[in-house]
Amino acid sequence: HDLQWLKQQGWPEAIQKHLRYGGKLLGICGGFQMLGLKVEDPEGLEGEVGTTKGLALFEMVTRMVPGKQLRMVNGGLTSHIASTVVTGALKGYEMHNGVTEGAALVRPFAELEGRPDGAVSADGQVAGTYIHGVFDEPAACKAILAWAGLKTQGEQSVDYQRHRLQQLDRLADQVDQCLDKERLRRLLQL
Structure with a gap:
């Protein structure tokens, strides 16, 4: 389990020090x-049956339940994470087991089609979300990086979608140059 590994490697202490500074x-x-108080897994869906103490940075508990949440989501960052509400800036997906409940959820990270997602601590130092792809849209990425303390130069912004596509094109070019296509065709009998 990832949480047990984090603890064995001494990450809770390093995280506390990071937050203190x-x-x-x-x-x-x-x-x-x-980030919550504990993760309960009564059926062993994500590992061994039992309860694992969390990092206790949020007043919340997650209980693993059958039936993985898997859906595309759209929404925006809340003012808890961004200096202003960033609407329509999030596009991503959820893919998780578990239901999370607790007082920490009153300060959501995002609003997804009318429902809250995630949490932000009262001091604004800790945030969490179920959304994969939160950095994919430029406006959301810029807002999250600003929250994390990245100083941007004027309106200069990196379009991470475009950058990712450029990197994939470079990879495709390298594969095209290095792959023996004739041999591959023979192996596949095409």
């Missing part, structure tokens, strides 16, 4: 669940 922490999906 003003650092920020963002947990995504299972990382969000770990």
Whole structure:
């Protein structure tokens, strides 16, 4: 289990030190669940049957339940994470077991089609979300990086979608140059 590994490696102490010195922490999906008081897994869906103590950075508990949540989501960041509400800036997906409940959820990270997602601590240092892909849309990425303390130069912004596509094109070009296509065709008998 990832949470047990984090503890064995001494990460809870390092995280506490990071936060003491003003650092920020963002947990995504299972990382969000770990930020709570405990993760209950009564059926052993994610490992051994039992309860694992969380990092206790949020007043919340996650209980693993059958039936993985798997859906595409759209929404926006709340003013708890961004200096202003960033509507329509999030596109991603949820893919998790577990239901999370607790007082920490009153300060959501995002609003997804009318429902809250995630949490942000009262001091604004810790945030968590179930959304995979939170950095994919430029406006959301810029807002989250600003929350984390990245200083941007004027209106300069990186379009991560475009950058990712450029990197995939470069990879495709390399594969095209290095792959023996004739041999591959013979092997596949095409």
